[in-house]
Amino acid sequence: MLHLRPAEDDEAAGESLQLNRAAARDDHFLLQGLLSQERYRKCINQRSGWGVPGTPLRMAASKGHLRCLQLLLAHGAEVDSVDVKAQTPLFTAVCGRYLSCVLALLRAGANPNGSLRNNSSPVLTAAREGDAEILRQLLRHGAEVDARSKVMLWTCGVAVCSGPLYLAAIYGHLDCFRVLLLYGADPNYNCPEGQVGSRLAPARRTVLEMCLRHGCGVEFVRMLIEFGANVYLPTLIIEKSTKQNEALELLLRERSCPRSLVSQCRLSIRRHLKQVKRMQAIDSLDMPPRLLNYLKHEPMR
Structure with a gap:
């Protein structure tokens, strides 16, 4: 295998840095001029920069600079390149809530689930941030609707797998909650078997129960029931001090009907x-x- 000599390596790093700077400043014309030269095109997928080194495409996506992003894609930028934190350009565009960049990356073939090595995912991020349109576009392009974070949350003394439905509920994003259910999210979402130790297994909570415990409001509970949540799964102990009277009354009515x-x-x-x-593809069904x-x-x- 051929290795770059140190001088050549430094030169390539410098050219990659210039591409990154042009993308960061949204200088479309400078970036176009650089990419017209072969020596810059060779560095288009090289990571550089301070903090979290990344490719020029990641920089454009993280800043929401659509013209630079499209130009980089047109010159062969790797759409699913990852940085040292295993974040793809799509993931950073979702974090910044840049819908136009998200759409451009998805149309270029970006994996809507991001990198498997990342603890989070684009869907989890969109659900947490409350961006219903970005969430809808990710799901339309095949993202996993029940994506699971690799990080367990501890709440109410139990381990909870923070799925998209759970995040949308506790952050109060009703529009995202509905989008997830419309695209097939499991209304009985819970930690899967084997996800936590046997000592914690009896304490696993459904989304419905967590909505009740966190005071998410009757709208979230009603929607879960409408989309098929098992109203007999929650093991919630109803206390007189609870502020969830309306939601609990709805749950009890559903249990009796x-x-x-x-x-x-x-x-x-x-x-x-x-x-x-x-x-x-439900909108394209022939009915x-x-x-x-x-x-x-x-x-x-």
């Missing part, structure tokens, strides 16, 4: 769509708009 046939049919169809991986609205929990006009 069976679901309607219309509701059960819709849930069955949606479960099948998720199994055959068609949930993200009357009235039935599509029914499947999307919208008014049947």
Whole structure:
């Protein structure tokens, strides 16, 4: 294998740094001029810079500089390059809430789930930040709706796997909560078997129970029930001091009344769509708009 001599290595690092600086300043014309030269194009995927060294594409994505990002992609920038923290350009664009850059990266073939080596993911980040449109676009492009963080949270004395539904609920992002459910998020989301030690296994909590414990409001509880949450799963001890009276009353009413046939049919169809991986393409299904609205929990006009 050929190795760069130190002088050549320094020169390449300098050229990569110039690309990074042009992307950081959103200097589209300077970046275009640099990339017209072969020696700069060779460095397009090299990481450089202070702090968290990254590629020029990562820099453009993290700043929301769409023209520079598109130019770099057109010249062969690696769309899923990762920095030292295993963050992809898409992940940084989601963190910055730059929808136009997110769309450009997804259309260029970026993995909507980010890197497997990252503790978080674009979906988890969008759900936490409350950006419903970015979240919707990620899911439309095939992102995992029940993405699991590799970091366990401790709340109410138990270990909780902080999935997208959980994050959207505790941060109060009802629009994101609904988007996740519409794209097939499991309303009974919970820590999977084996995720935590046997000592903690009896203390695992469903999203429904965590919504009640955190005071997320009756809207979150009603939506979970509407999308098929098992109302008998929560083991919540109802105390007189709870501030969740309205949500608890709703839960108890649902426990005493069976679901309607219309509701059960819709849930069955949606479960099948998720199994055959068609949930993200629900709008393109060949059926009357009235039935599509029914499947999307919208008014049947």
